[in-house]
Amino acid sequence: MKYRALAVLLGLLMVLAACGDDGAEETTTTTTAPTAAEGGTVRIGWGGAPSSLNPGLGELTEDYSIYELTYNTPITLDLDGNYVGELAEDWSVSDDGLTWTMHLVEGATFHDGTPLTSADVKYTLELYRDCADWCVYMSSYFDGDEVIEAPDPATVTIAKSVPTGSFEGRMVFMYILPKHIWEGVDPGTFDNAAMIGSGSFKLIEHRQGEYVRLAANEDYWEGAPVVDEVIFQTYENADARVQALINGDVDMITEFPATAIATLEANDNITVATGEPLAPDLTDIIFNVTDPANCPAEDGVCSGHPALRDRQVRLALAHATNKQQLIDTLLLGLGTPGIAIVPTGLGIWFNGTIEDYPFDLTEANRILDEAGYLDTNGDGVRECPAGMDCGDRAELSFRMNFPDDSDTGPRLAQTLADWWEQVGIGIQIQVLDPDTLTSVCCPSLDYDVILWGWGSDPDPGFLLSALTCAEIPTGLSESGYCNPAYDELFAAQAVETDLETRIGMIHEMQQILWEDVPYIIPYCALSSEAYRNDRFVGWLDTATKLALEDPSSLNVIRPAG
């Protein structure tokens, strides 16, 4: 189970369960369960289960998978990371950049037959705008100054007092709710058990923690799905999930240990697909670079090692980090090396033109020698240069913390420590529970190095804000990084309504971060899913992003044969 966005990513998708690698399974697999088509019911095995059917309250990946199928949003992201219209046929912004106008598609209706009009869109957007006291994420896609109007049944306008550069990104989770149902209930406590939406699937049955059963919406405005039913069944144990696919109890599984890939691929009836996750995430190595002048007055401890404020030290550590080897050993190859805080999975927003620092321990040693960090007492650990005020921490010996719920944390920490010790940096690894880690992290900034991670929205704005000076006292800034040139770009992109210009700015910000090295991004994990190719065909498994449980696949797949 994974928190969808922004909730600090504590441990990666790859649950490397102990007994997954079962070589004996490879040769003798037979199908025992019901044969193909089966009336067109697709069975999907996943590790988690939705926590709430109320879109305002959902916070897990599984919640959003179900919302995507049962609701429509004005704008959506295609699997290559482009914004495309869903309920909005088109959208445009006024010349002053303040008013956005969306024209709605014709013929959209809710599952109960009521037409979906601009009144529903207006109602929903206003509900989400003002839900700060009860909802989890929705209100964060608004600034609060939006004035939403519905001049005619097919048009919605959103007027703001300052321009926004991330309009499309703000619309992709706006699941449009039927006004006639929601205005009669208290949205904050509504369980939404009937889940009346306008999406291509309707909820038939939901049993908490067990399964979700959906039926095709035969009257779907964009054309009904081919299959009759989709069932999401929870298999908590990863090995059981893999076995369920091999056995044919399910037709697709959304996550499994990387160690199971060989077993699955050996089966002719099973296809394994790999791609960027729908909600991309990254693993980061965070350096405490807080300048004492920026230390939060109220909560700041700011005990970071003074040498970490020197770019040369961080640069040397970047040269002493072999990202590809980490990917190969920790993720069994299922990852891509990161550059700055924008995950590779964000497509257009990720700056792929930067040639990363090569792994070169000699170069790392040379940089540190040149910067004057020499091992003067011969104990294998370098000391601060004579002229530098390192207080009582003259040795280049850093604390390294990571959360105890991270599967990859221990190996990542140990591998990094081995490399860094080879360039004369001492490392003390300490595992902390996530709450304690948060308390040493931010805004107290009472650490040297933290290994942690982020999940990302489709728009990179939020993650990029974590490196602005303004976020140091709020605790969103983990590194204490502060660079006026970066802040200036951040402010400019936030109000830039031209997509290409904004992409350029965001690429430049990544360039700055890569040069300043407040973070090293070792990798962004890829996701893998597997399906029975003898049951259903037509899965979209070749796009940049992989999400076979997304309507893009479930609307089009058909029984095999």
Added chain:
Amino acid sequence: MTRGSLFLRKALWALVTILVVITFNFFLFRVLPGDPAKAGIKDPRLSPEMVANLQERYGLDKPVLFNTGEGGLFDSQYFRYLGALAHGDLGTSYAYKNQPVSSLLGSALVNTLWLVLPADILAIILGVLLGLVAAWRRGTKLDVGALMFALFTWALPTFFLGILLLFFGSHYLGLPTGGRVTIGLDQGFWATAGDVLRHLLLPTLTFALVLLGEYMLIMRSSVVEVFSEDYILTAKAKGLNTFQIIRRHAFRNAMLPLVTLIALNLGFTVSGAIQVETVFSWPGLGKLTVDAVAQRDYPLLQGAFLMLAISVVLANLAAELVYLRLDPRVTEA
């Protein structure tokens, strides 16, 4: 002391134990590292106002034990919790938004009992029989075989045995890999019953095998001990056959230690199926508890712990009552 007053005393003690457990539970989660108040509200994007709002909704803005400020001495988290508990209100889950803990626990308990009761019964019957036979044929190959079998299943980690059975059962017997029922078949009653039975088979077998070893070992040693008593010799001297000896003299006496064990296990089975439930995706109490730990759902955990504690206390009480029937000497103690 009469049996009636003895029962009253035992019941009273059970009640006191439960009250102590309620208090202990409440404070346990509040002295552990990590703030339960923050655990429910940990989103970095929440503004201080939102956090205050949420804290008010969950009552976390009140002092823990005594309220020395406004609202009266007893307007605190602890006394509010006790008050709500008196009305059967276990609070609202953090992770399962707005759902009362009592209804979550209730439906999970029903599922757990479906799995645990057949497994318990199976394990008790097989364990007792096996123990009896082993003791009776003490020192023979049968005894050694039964002993080895019991020791082996007892020592095997539950999740490992579960995974093994899952692989073999699903692979060679075509049994389902998890869940309570095949979803969406919409078949008739008998077909559904058969389907549920098929789903129950592997998890029940796993759990029964895990429990069986212990029952068998205790029963065996207990019967072996009883067999060495003088009254068994007397019974033999009277010319009774082995079956009569076991039935009339050995069995009842040998059952005493086993009753303790069965009661203890029954109490713990409410939670004891955690590993089996996780391997077989069985939506029971164990799985719910594991999820609650993973998501730091303190109200749910608190409720689950309470239920576990109550069932252990009640099972012990039941054991005392069975003792009263089995062993007349108990009243004199």
